[in-house]
Amino acid sequence: MSLDSWQLPPLREGRPAPEELEARRRGTAAYREEPEEGVAVARRLVGGVPCTFLEVPVPALTLLYFHGGGYRMGDAEGWLGIASRIALAARARVILVEYRLAPEAPFPAALHDAASVYDALVTVEEEGLDAAPFVGGDSAGGGLAAALAIAARGARVPMPAGLVLLSAWLDLTVTKPTYDSNAATDLFISKRSLREAAEIYLQLHDPSDPLASPLFADLSGLPPILLMASCHEALLGDTTAFASRAAAAGVQVQAHLIPDVPHAWPAIDPEIPESTTAIGAIARFLTTPSAT
Numbered sequence: 403m404s405l406d407s408w409q410l411p412p413l414r415e416g417r418p419a420p421e422e423l424e425a426r427r428r429g430t431a432a433y434r435e436e437p438e439e440g441v442a443v444a445r446r447l448v449g450g451v452p453c454t455f456l457e458v459p460v461p462a463l464t465l466l467y468f469h470g471g472g473y474r475m476g477d478a479e480g481w482l483g484i485a486s487r488i489a490l491a492a493r494a495r496v497i498l499v500e501y502r503l504a505p506e507a508p509f510p511a512a513l514h515d516a517a518s519v520y521d522a523l524v525t526v527e528e529e530g531l532d533a534a535p536f537v538g539g540d541s542a543g544g545g546l547a548a549a550l551a552i553a554a555r556g557a558r559v560p561m562p563a564g565l566v567l568l569s570a571w572l573d574l575t576v577t578k579p580t581y582d583s584n585a586a587t588d589l590f591i592s593k594r595s596l597r598e599a600a601e602i603y604l605q606l607h608d609p610s611d612p613l614a615s616p617l618f619a620d621l622s623g624l625p626p627i628l629l630m631a632s633c634h635e636a637l638l639g640d641t642t643a644f645a646s647r648a649a650a651a652g653v654q655v656q657a658h659l660i661p662d663v664p665h666a667w668p669a670i671d672p673e674i675p676e677s678t679t680a681i682g683a684i685a686r687f688l689t690t691p692s693a694t
Contacts, residue, residue: 408517408557411613416506416605419474423505423602427475435483435672438490443482448497449522451515454478456485457495463536463688464495465566466520470541470666472571472599473512474504484540484669484681491685497523497535501546508605509614516550517557524560536688537562538628540666541591541637542599544570548616548644555623565627566684569637569666570644573617574600574609578639587634590665596636617644626654628687630668630680633661658683 419427437443437456444455467485469476478498485496501515523535539547544567551562581593600609612619617640627648631641638659645657658680664670668677668684 405514405517405521407559408521408553410514410517410553411510411607411611413511413514414508414605416504416508416511419505423474430471430475430480431477434479437482437486441486441489443486449518449520451519452478452500453519454482454485454498454500455495456482456489456498458489458493460493461489461495462493463533463563464497464523465492465536465538465688466497466499466523466547466562467537467566468499468501468516468539468543468546470539470543470569470571470669471503472595473509473542473546473603474599476503476543481669483672487668487672487681488684488688491681492688494688504603505605509603509607512546512603513549513553513613516546517553520550520554520562521557521559534560534563536564536566538566538568538684540568540570540669542571542603544568545572545574545616548572549613551624552612552616552619552621561623561625564625564687566687567627567629567641567644568668568680569631569635570629570640571596571637572615572640572644574604574615576600576609578637578643580639581636584634584636584638588632588636588665590670591636593636617647621648621651621653624648624651624653626656626687628656628658628684630658630660630683632663632665632667633659634663635665637665656687
């Protein structure tokens with residue numbers, strides 16, 4: 403599939419993952435959450451990219467979702483839980499994308515994979531897809547979702563119906579004050595780990611490139627956006643800055659800032675009440691006419 407109209411930066415050679423990163427990948431792979439009952443799971447290629455489909459009978463909408471992991475870890479199998487809960491709550495088809503990881507595949511490989519899937523969904527007769535999908539993700543996946551929407555605007559393909567950005571990493575310069583002010587309360591993310599992840603993903607590419615750091619993009623013309631972040635996480639500043647810039651650009655924005663929850667809590671800690679509330683808020687956003 404050609405992505406010429408998307409005008410993405412060219413793919414680049416990467417480097418092998420160090421053993422320490424491989425060990426971390428194996429460790430995270432040991433934690434798997436089964437999908438909820440009533441949600442069918444199927445695996446197939448879309449635009450040449452492996453994807454996992456989770457859907458309820460006769461889904462009313464589609465959400466293309468990108469997992470977190472700092473662009474260097476994570477896979478679709480680890481996000482079956484949150485994807486299935488969204489599918490049930492919103493009567494949706496949720497598509498998890500198995501995008502390539504760094505350092506083996508540095509920027510912009512993940513964006514190429516995201517664009518390949520999205521382009522296939524909106525330009526080819528996809529069974530059961532009669533409207534543009536929503537796009538979302540958590541942490542690095544949230545940043546990838548935002549970058550995809552920005553790239554889609556330039557490619558002149560149908561825009562996503564809306565964006566769902568959960569604890570999104572939107573600024574790879576890693577300069578927001580909350581990296582320091584929330585260092586003691588964020589048990590999952592640190593300035594050091596984000597800088598390491600940015601180096602692994604960017605490999606000397608400019609971190610202020612809007613397709614790597616959507617916070618620096620022209621945000622006008624984007625679809626409605628739902629942002630969620632913990633008040634006590636390092637990435638809080640990414641969410642508040644992006645919400646402010648998007649609103650100033652005339653974009654419809656909902657920002658939910660929740661105290662006393664961890665980074666990406668609906669995915670990481672699904673049993674707490676705040677996660678149930680968050681899934682409900684996501685479902686309302688996806689199913690409210692003004693968000694489409």
